[in-house]
Amino acid sequence: MAENFKRSYRFAYLSSLYITLLLTLLMSVFFYIQNQFNPLFIIGFIILCYGICFLIIQYRVQKFIYRRVRKIYDDIEMLDMDTLGESPVTTDMKTLIKEVEKFAQKRKTEIESLKVREDYRKEFMGNVSHELKTPLFTVQGYILTLIDGAMNDPAILDKYLNRANKGVERLIYIVKDLDMITKLEVGDLNLNYTNFDIIELVQSVFDLFEMKASKKNIALTFDMNYQDPIIVHADKERIQQVLSNLIVNSIKYGKEDGTTEVSIENLIKNKVIVRVTDNGEGIAQAHIPRLFERFYRVDKSGSRKEGGSGLGLAIVKHIIEAHHERIYVESDYRIGSEFSFTLEKVKKFPVVDVGTKTT
Template identity: 85%
Template sequence: MAENFRKSYRFAYLSSLYITIVLTLALSVFLFIQSQLDFLFLLAFAVGCYAVCFIVVQYRVERFIYRRVRRIYDDIEMLEVDKVSDGPVTTDMRTLIKEVEKFAQQRKTEIETLKIREAYRKEFMGNVSHELKTPLFTVQGYILTLLDGAMNERKILEKYLNRASKGVERLIYIVNDLDMITKLETGDLNLNYVNFDIVELVQSVFDLYEMKASKKNIALAFDMNYQDPIMVHADKERIQQVLSNLVVNSIKYGKEDGTTEVSIEDLIRNKVIVRVTDNGEGIAQAHIPRLFERFYRVDKSGSRKEGGSGLGLAIVKHIIEAHHERIYVESDYRVGSEFSFTLEKVKKFPVIDVGAKTA
């Protein structure tokens, strides 16, 4: 309480003290000269002078300075920041300066964040328009050609309709991925947790993309022969999507006669880590921090030739994080890449032999 008083009225009581000392000394000299020096009268005059000066100075400060200080506080509060002070504003300039500096720093941080978001938004909108523009113009070109008279020739009609259909399929693919990533980011996608064998799921993904890998003579394999199942607790369909995206990427960016290898290791007592490793192009370190951004491509020209929506890794990241797990990436340029993610293991309960007899 005393500390608050000293801070709040420091200006007033110091000013009053200085005025009192000056006036008391002046009166002392006057009384001494008149040879009527009375100590009690002098003390009473000093106390009374101090009280009067304090009231006058504080009143003047509150009337002429307080209004301006209060206006600054009100301006800050109008901008919906935290309350500056619960008590009245008095003559404590240091507290006000600290609060204003804090307010300015918060605004500076918010402005920098908004600039980053604005840059990201512009880049994202540019990527979305580019991804949608290509198939849209393709479909439009084929349809306009048919409407201009090519539809009368059956062979051209069938060929162009098939190409237009592929363009529409690509549009649907992009829109579905956008819809999924939006649901993942907003938390609207519900996960269906079940217990399943992760080894079996990886094998099914291998079987699914075996033909795609064979076109580049890439071998899909485990790092070892897993004899026993490894049971995990997660959304099986979403984890299959994660594995599919990672395996497809390893094939897409893998080199001819390369290998895509999957390993499953115990991480801690209730976790396993699944690693998808390839010996393909690899990724430069400068790209890794942005690798899981929507539509971000390391090699824009090569990536677009290979197809895809540009959302695969972003979806992978959101699915894993929706499971409250972690995803990691390690890569050496022109050596290969490794993507890994954690999953929760199914808890094993000890088997109790009911027929066993206790001693």
């Protein structure tokens, strides 16, 4: 902390004035009673009394307060309060109170933030533990059963090994997603920007999950017939991962005989917005602020039955933000959901009639 010292004279000024006025009044009354009132003597007394009082009070009070105030500054500095550490030590109580109040408010905010992070950390560790131990115990159970003698039956051996393999695949899936989201959060994942047709990419994702959607008779469709390509500038592989996660979620939580619709519309400047809309069960408003948290699940039991690592939407958010773009979500419970994100459009490939729906 800086060693400079900011003096405050206000207390000494006022205290000396009050003492001088009181003594002058008493002395004037005394001389008036004795018929010895002398104005020059009174004026001299006022000057002398005020000067002596000021020096004594300023010196004593300053020394008294400085020692105690300096201890307050030193204690605060030990708590790493940079704003106070750089300011001079002041004996002005008003200034000191403001600085201490500012310090207390900052500490309160930091403590509240730490409590939120601690709660999040506990929840995250609990979720990670649950997600990992389920496939681990499953694999262990199958292997122990085989070791106990079931491996002598070729049919059981083949079935249990396949199930154990699925458990290991799920572990690998979770670990890969954790590794990816960690790289995205620390900025270690490099993006390979290219120009590509977003319509073609969406169609390829449709083709990839057509069989999965057909099991629930869900139609994967565009909102209109796009005749011209829409060329965007982004990491094609990562955007495919974003589309895959959003479309798989719409199938996973969509209703039987429903639809998953993708639309691409022009925004201001050189941006397009990609919307993935379904008419599934929707999401309650209370859950929306936490949708993109790692391992956060709206339906704690049902969503686990559907599989997945619980990291899909968190990865989607980080990928879009790594592109310096925005992702949005709108949902009506029991009606459906819409996830949308922006992308940079390549200017030399103008989009014709994008966002104009046919009737």
